[in-house]
Amino acid sequence: MGDLSENFSHKDFVCRCNQCRGEEFKIHLGLVGILEQLTAHFKKKVIVGSAFWCDDFLEHENKEKRSFHNKGKAVHLKIEDTAPAEIFKFVEGIAEINGIGLYPKEEFVHLDTRPKEKRSLWVKEGTHYTALTPEKRKQWNL
Numbered sequence: 024m025g026d027l028s029e030n031f032s033h034k035d036f037v038c039r040c041n042q043c044r045g046e047e048f049k050i051h052l053g054l055v056g057i058l059e060q061l062t063a064h065f066k067k068k069v070i071v072g073s074a075f076w077c078d079d080f081l082e083h084e085n086k087e088k089r090s091f092h093n094k095g096k097a098v099h100l101k102i103e104d105t106a107p108a109e110i111f112k113f114v115e116g117i118a119e120i121n122g123i124g125l126y127p128k129e130e131f132v133h134l135d136t137r138p139k140e141k142r143s144l145w146v147k148e149g150t151h152y153t154a155l156t157p158e159k160r161k162q163w164n165l
């Protein structure tokens with residue numbers, strides 16, 4: 024039993040940077056519920072790679088200040104024995120998830136609960152973020 028839900032604890036979501044040393048943490052509980060939904064659907068362990076990013080980390084990495092990670096509304100995850108493309112396709116059907124990214128090289132999926140009007144789907148190819156087109160869907164089995 025986790026301290027936030029059946030399978031998840033706050034330590035899964037803390038910032039992993041060297042600046043705050045995991046002292047900082049923010050997570051949208053709706054997102055934790057969605058991770059439980061993924062656990063139930065795939066019946067495998069959901070592994071959170073990165074979730075909350077603190078202000079210092081964003082500055083250090085020159086990442087965008089408005090990142091959904093900074094709001095506790097985004098996670099990078101893998102699921103045991105499950106292709107990232109399968110995770111991607113499943114979360115496309117969850118209404119609250121409006122940001123979805125496939126990272127084929129890193130083998131994880133980004134998902135976030137941004138507002139519906141800002142819906143965005145992408146694939147990270149090398150160092151580039153490419154919007155998901157029908158051709159890209161074919162290329163990546165999505």
Ligand SMILES: [Zn+2]
Nearest residue numbers: 038040043077
């Ligand atoms: Zn940090």
